[in-house]
Amino acid sequence: MLSAWCVLALLALFPVSQSTNPGVKVKLTQKGLEYGRQIGMATLQSKLKSIKVPDMSGTEKVSPIGKVKYSLTGMQIVNLGLPKSSVGLVPGTGVSLSIGNAFISLHGNWRVKYLKFIKDSGSFDLAVSGLTITAQIALKSDETGRPAVSSANCVANVGNANIKFHGGASWLYNLFRSSIGKALRKAIEQQICPLVAEAISELNPHLKTLNVLAQVDKYAEIEYSMVTPPAISKASIDFGLKGEFYNIGKHQEPPFAPSPFSLPAQSTNMLYIGVSSFTTNSAGFVYNNAGALSLYITDDMIPRTSPIRLNTRTFGAFIPEIAKRFPNLMMKMLVRTTKPPVITFQPDNVTLQAIGTVTAYAIQLNGTLEPLFILNLNASVSARVYISGLKVAGAVALNSFGMTLGTSYVGPFQVKSLDNILLLVLKVAVLPRVNARLQQGYPLPAIGKMNLVKPQLRVLKDYMLIGTDVHFTP
Numbered sequence: 001m002l003s004a005w006c007v008l009a010l011l012a013l014f015p016v017s018q019s020t021n022p023g024v025k026v027k028l029t030q031k032g033l034e035y036g037r038q039i040g041m042a043t044l045q046s047k048l049k050s051i052k053v054p055d056m057s058g059t060e061k062v063s064p065i066g067k068v069k070y071s072l073t074g075m076q077i078v079n080l081g082l083p084k085s086s087v088g089l090v091p092g093t094g095v096s097l098s099i100g101n102a103f104i105s106l107h108g109n110w111r112v113k114y115l116k117f118i119k120d121s122g123s124f125d126l127a128v129s130g131l132t133i134t135a136q137i138a139l140k141s142d143e144t145g146r147p148a149v150s151s152a153n154c155v156a157n158v159g160n161a162n163i164k165f166h167g168g169a170s171w172l173y174n175l176f177r178s179s180i181g182k183a184l185r186k187a188i189e190q191q192i193c194p195l196v197a198e199a200i201s202e203l204n205p206h207l208k209t210l211n212v213l214a215q216v217d218k219y220a221e222i223e224y225s226m227v228t229p230p231a232i233s234k235a236s237i238d239f240g241l242k243g244e245f246y247n248i249g250k251h252q253e254p255p256f257a258p259s260p261f262s263l264p265a266q267s268t269n270m271l272y273i274g275v276s277s278f279t280t281n282s283a284g285f286v287y288n289n290a291g292a293l294s295l296y297i298t299d300d301m302i303p304r305t306s307p308i309r310l311n312t313r314t315f316g317a318f319i320p321e322i323a324k325r326f327p328n329l330m331m332k333m334l335v336r337t338t339k340p341p342v343i344t345f346q347p348d349n350v351t352l353q354a355i356g357t358v359t360a361y362a363i364q365l366n367g368t369l370e371p372l373f374i375l376n377l378n379a380s381v382s383a384r385v386y387i388s389g390l391k392v393a394g395a396v397a398l399n400s401f402g403m404t405l406g407t408s409y410v411g412p413f414q415v416k417s418l419d420n421i422l423l424l425v426l427k428v429a430v431l432p433r434v435n436a437r438l439q440q441g442y443p444l445p446a447i448g449k450m451n452l453v454k455p456q457l458r459v460l461k462d463y464m465l466i467g468t469d470v471h472f473t474p
């Protein structure tokens, strides 16, 4: 008795419905990071061009002149290059960025006053070379489940600084060597890391564009917020996203939860996206709840060339009572699911099992629908899935179906005798409409103006794997 209470207490502490297993996983590889570096460097380069070196002035003893009052003003960057940079993964933390051999050229004006009354002035060019910058970019999940980055650690070091004075005497170089050089280097070094931090935090508005709630259609939306902090290993950054369909504005959990799955260790593409059967089954749950998986079939949906028509004459041939009680009437059928369909991913095979009913009506001349019978339907379809833009789309084909009699209002009959009619209805009326919807696709997680380049989709056990390169349109 006591132990039963303990179990109940534990269950209350750990609600079974709460699960942090992701439904969708995204893996960013070194190759993806490398592409990010290329985009990032362009941003950082223009950022660093905004370095403002403050005016400088002071008094120094310079041999052989003695006390010299000097000032450097109007310093402007004329050139800046970041020819060598690399990014790496720091397991558990984030991304390391290192820049080497960078250079900056500055132009400015100098002015000196010495021996009490002698004044001189001119311009100068400063060449800073061997500049190194190392920074760490910390990556985490923000309160909305989107990724967020920050600059964790930054060091900038100016290797060499060479100055060329235009005009003036040669002892100016001594002045530079003894004090101004050091001060200038320091002033430049101090400017760099704040700008690097700024460039890094300017990534956040882009990361915030992750479609954490992707609108699908009038019934559904998909939640793509991160359910776990990003996992950074030596080879990749792995994101665990919720990947769950919901009815719009009504987030009811399905009676099943995502199972753990892991993406294969691949690295030839920039990005891998794994979409689990949990995600697709949550779609089935949502559309079934929304009543979206139902369809009225009318005679005009059957091709003109078909001898089988949706009328009481066709059905009367198999069920005499229909011909007797409802002669010469058109018919209508309602096909709908009674449970969420179940989607199964096996290697190279996507199967969808749907359970529902088929209700047949005779349409009275005054428009009243007269129910004739209800069949229980069990259908299995195979799906072909593919990527279209930033969406996963599909097309299904019938594998098999089975029917049993639910209710008859027209006496007993052989359900089997209706097989061909139902096969026709499924093939020419139901599946084309299902396919028209599947063809429109379902949005994948995406950031900004992202395009997939040569995406490939493979179906593995319990999930589908999309391997792709990406391209951002500016």
Ligand SMILES: *[C@@H]1O[C@H](CO)[C@@H](O)[C@H](O)[C@H]1NC(C)=O
Pocket: 349, 350, 351, 382, 399
């Ligand atoms: C997929 O598997 C189902 C059930 O195991 C089977 O009926 C179907 O024929 C398979 N489809 C393909 C294309 O192999």
Ligand SMILES: *[C@@H]1O[C@H](CO)[C@@H](O)[C@H](O)[C@H]1NC(C)=O
Pocket: 364, 365, 366, 367, 368
């Ligand atoms: C429609 O016609 C049927 C058969 O003639 C009749 O039973 C039914 O009451 C009619 N319904 C209405 C609303 O007139």
Ligand SMILES: *[C@@H]1O[C@H](CO)[C@@H](O)[C@H](O)[C@H]1NC(C)=O
Pocket: 355, 378, 379, 402
């Ligand atoms: C539907 O068909 C499948 C395969 O033929 C079978 O495993 C399943 O039990 C059937 N379900 C119902 C409700 O008839």
